[in-house]
Amino acid sequence: MTSELPLLIEPAELADHLDAPDLLIIDLCKDQVYDQAHVPGAIHLDHQRLLAGTQPAPGLLPDDETLSALFSELGLTPDTWVVAYDDEGGGWAGRLLWTLDAIGHKRYSYLNGGIHGWLAEDLSTSTERTEAEPGDYQVGEHDPRTSVDLDHVLAHYQDPSVVIWDARSEEEFAGVRAFAQKAGHIPGAAHYEWTDAMDKTNNLRLRDLDEIRRELADRGIQGDKQVITHCQTHHRSGLTWLLGKILGFQDIRGYPGSWAEWGNHPDTPVEKSE
Template sequence: MARDLPLLISPQGLLPALGDSGLLIVDLGQSSVYQQAHVPGAIHLDFRQLQRNTPPAPGLLPDDAALETLLGSIGLTPDTHVVAYDDEGGGWAGRLLWLLDAVGHSRYSYLDGGIHAWLADGMPTESTPTQPRPVSYRLGRKNLRTDVPFEEMLRRHTDDNVVIWDARSREEFDGRRAFALKGGHIPGAVHYEWTEAMDKSRNLRLRDLDAVRAELAERGITSDKEVITHCQTHHRSSFSWLVGKILGFDNIRGYAGSWAEWGNHPDTPVEKDLK
């Protein structure tokens, strides 16, 4: 059986667990990168399967039938411990872990820095694809606290105990760049771009956690609030959600509809910071 692994695991921490039964390592990077080098035993998953991919809100969770097909295809069981990584600093890996959390599967870890850190640390790799072992997967009780539906977001975004963490670029947040009918941000939202937590000098590992926690606190993103992350399609903000989980934020959620839904809806309020 897979040993107990922490939510944030280093390459050195994962190495001794390779080959453990019950451990499922999932590579969510580009297929071309996976074919060149991946963590031994890792399967490759096309990140497009993690979203519904239908307008106006392509980032919504797949429907139940699609979720069962997806999770069965990778061989997920209640006892499986999933380790996710990618080649972009954690966006798609975070999305998979957020999805697992949403369906009530809590046995998961994130490989800090993904394939870049793994290679930089001189860890062993494979180039031959690992084939998953499909199972018949049936959804159980979902974790209804993981995802925030549109109606709740519209009703609660101004609550005093709620802080909206906008993980998009500053240009998107300000309204100078838009990928929806409306540009700007949800009123009262706080900006902290998803890449700010990454250490580009250390192969996209997470930066010092105390430093990240302090930066978030300066912007009002603290663990005593209900924190809701979003971006355009809840890809980038899935990493922000994951960072919050790693920091010990027990009450952190993701708005899967994100700006694609909010910015295209005729009845949503919007703020801009154009200067």
């Protein structure tokens, strides 16, 4: 394997590197999907282990001890190149890569289209569960430019150099549907639903990146600003964070508290669409 793979990797290119000794492929598909077919050598990960799971903001990162144990179990080392994929178009894979980025591990890629893209290329698959070779991975200093907390959003949501990217559904953004005490969105937030980036006619690969870039720019989501993306628990916005990275945004951050935290907090302002 070369020392570096592209952030967005196509199935055929990944197929050429399956035997690389420093490659760790992580499958975040549903259990039954993994058992039916997965990329040879891929290790299955239950995506719930990427979330702290505590109320009212279950999407927050687990603590460092928990993450160290998880990545030790997966056999991660500082030299490992991680390729992540899922069966839903990139939400959980993006959440994993955001987690790695947050703890300072920058060697990672996303398999375009996930398992659907892989199967469409008629590449070899496996039905045997791959067991990880455990190691001793210790989470170090976090990258402060990957994640933001409630206080940061409260302090900056009105800043003209900052844009809040809401990746939830139109109904959630408008305040028609709510999964928290409050309905609506962070005042001034821009809406671009996570599924809008997927090509549903091409095995959930990302759509043309230049088209996506134009669509985002039309909504004020541009790489010359600090972009903070969220959904309900920073699962769907795992993909939108990843998309910002792929598009070359210099300052794209995830808000793991997301609407579960903002919409249940007594002192946060909320806006609804007319």
